[in-house]
Amino acid sequence: MTADGDGGDQAQTQGDGHFEEFVEFLTAETRSDVRKTALNYFEGLSLSSEGVQLFKENDFAIGKRLRTLFHTSSSDQATILRILTNICAHASDCVQFVLSADGESGSSLITAVCSRFRTADDLAAAESGAKLLSNISLHNAYAVWERLHGVWPDFVREAVALLNREDREAYTNYVGYVLRNITTLNEVRAQVIEDESVLLDLLPLMNQERWPKRKRIAVDIVRNLCFQDNRHEQLLSRPQVLVAVLTPLIGPEELSSEENDLLPIELQYMEPSKTREPDVDVRIKLLETLYQ
Structure with a gap:
């Protein structure tokens, strides 16, 4: 770039x-x-x-x-x-x-x-x-x-906080790209996963429309976290992670009671107006996240 x-x-x-x-x-x-x-x-x-x-x-x-x-x-x-x-x-x-x-x-x-x-x-x-x-x-x-x-010892925490702020948009987006790139490292992934407040502040960015670039950054980061097999159990222990990954993939389709019961409680009986994430690349990355 x-x-x-x-x-x-x-x-x-x-x-x-x-x-x-x-x-x-x-x-x-x-x-x-x-x-x-x-x-x-x-x-x-x-x-x-x-x-x-x-x-x-x-x-x-x-x-x-x-x-x-x-x-x-x-x-x-x-x-x-x-x-x-x-x-x-x-x-x-x-x-x-x-x-x-x-x-x-x-x-x-x-x-x-x-x-x-x-x-x-x-x-x-x-x-x-x-x-x-x-x-x-x-x-x-x-x-x-x-x-x-x-x-900048607190870079990971402060970068995620910046991604949730409205000001200095271009600067903040590039800070997000740096964070995305370094979450390919085990040490950085551990910081994100082990600090629950950082992870939970990151997840809402995956399901908002105000900042499309930050949505893609957050999706990439979560996908990077899932590349580490020995962290899967720790990630799944926080139900918000699975909800954040699945929510953009769910559309207006009707599910049977049995199918509905398999979903996390937050995703059951969603509004009929719920639409699927329109960005194909985002959907592909979310599916890749689920298949890790």
Whole structure:
């Protein structure tokens, strides 16, 4: 997924003649308007396959410049994060570069991103950071979780709380994507399952229409939880889980008394107006959840 959210537009590059010149402008000492022009050039370039290849050249020379600039020019951080997000949407080796340490400082750019995106004081930078973490966690969930947990110990609980809030919608959705991606890890799944309040706050998102993206996030997370066989009994011990999974699958069909009695009590004798979840992908994921 690229930083503009569409994942597919290809940028028109300005020609090789500008490339080396613009690289030299990626320093905090460069005049701000010139530096902004250079960053805008690389942001456009980052949407193309040519841009990805250029990013990798000379041992990630552009990336190293951007990484240093991120730490030395706070006003450029949102743009830098968008560039890195676009690059990481294309290549796993670019993801590994972003995850690597900054040489002598020993501090990881991604750790700095985790710290900044927690507070959301600068919403533009926070949204850009959340998008980058979303892309990286698709490739390396553990690396993101390791760094994120170090600076945001209550991330799982607070992310679910954010998903139930109305404000900062774009930022919150990307926080949700990060949570979805890291629930592929046993350690994170354990946190969700064992903290009953977190799990019960997550389930209502599966059966609401206000935030379709968050519904899909919640469904994906619950499906991830069910991939862990040794947790099935624990999940089923909370009847709300099965109710949340089955409710979207139930339509207006009439059931016999015997069939009805097999359902959880909350699903018996539902209103005739009850309709089935219209999103086919959501229904498929719910069925996959039941078959785990």
